[in-house]
Amino acid sequence: MKYSKDVKELITERISVMPSNFKLSIGNYGTFSKEQLLQSIQDEDKVGLEVIRMQLNFINALTSGRFTDALNNE
């Protein structure tokens, strides 16, 4: 799947503010540093696609109100 330049830029912005000492564990894909995640997003490899999916899912939950509803019902 090819994402638009805008989407990739948006996700890149979000990941680039992640602390440098953090790594993201994505099941059997492995554990990835910020630099590796940024590269994967650019390459749109399986890790990059997973990160884009996760971020878009969250943005969708925010804009649809699902995220706020879930927090309010806790």
Add this chain to the structure above:
Amino acid sequence: MNKLILITRPDFDHTTSYISYYAGLVMKKMDDQGIPYKSFDGKNAVRDEIHKFLLKKDPKFLFLNGHGNKDSIEGTKGNIIFDTTDKDLFKGKMVYARSCLLGQNFGKEIFQHNDGCFIGYVNPFIFFIDDTQSHPSRDKIAGYYLEPSNEIALSIIKGNSAQESHDRGRKAMLKNMKKLLLEENHPAGVVEALWNNFDGQVLFGDGEIRF
């Protein structure tokens, strides 16, 4: 069916090392409460041994930690311990799989019309780790993800229903998301990852079943 728990704890990379450590914390509670269990750790998490135990001892609750995909779950590296052809092994059992994607097909296929239950994830189960920490016990950020998932297993052994345990796990994730959002400088990306696990957690089968 016996009031006994089967646990798998492979340990060969970052992910399995963290989830195995957290499964160990649940085992400590089981020890405290005198609840019998058998844990297949590290390289002992292999299909043949696990199936042998399952058939012989008939445990009621399976707490599975390991890498997965939509159709199967691994024990130690590359060793598939369960897949969708193992349907008959799960009749009447409670399964919590701390693993990626199993909810997409495995959980649905086996438990939709089964009198047992399955709690797992349709998304990859993801978490952040702090690379400056040398051990999962000292890694605060990983705890935000793994403690809520432990809550599911702890709730099941307490005797709560599958539905209650599923809800408790999700509630604990919401609580942590709130906690993170209230931190003035909460690290970027961490809430999104927690939402991924929250949104992807599913329950199939009998929600009223208890351990």
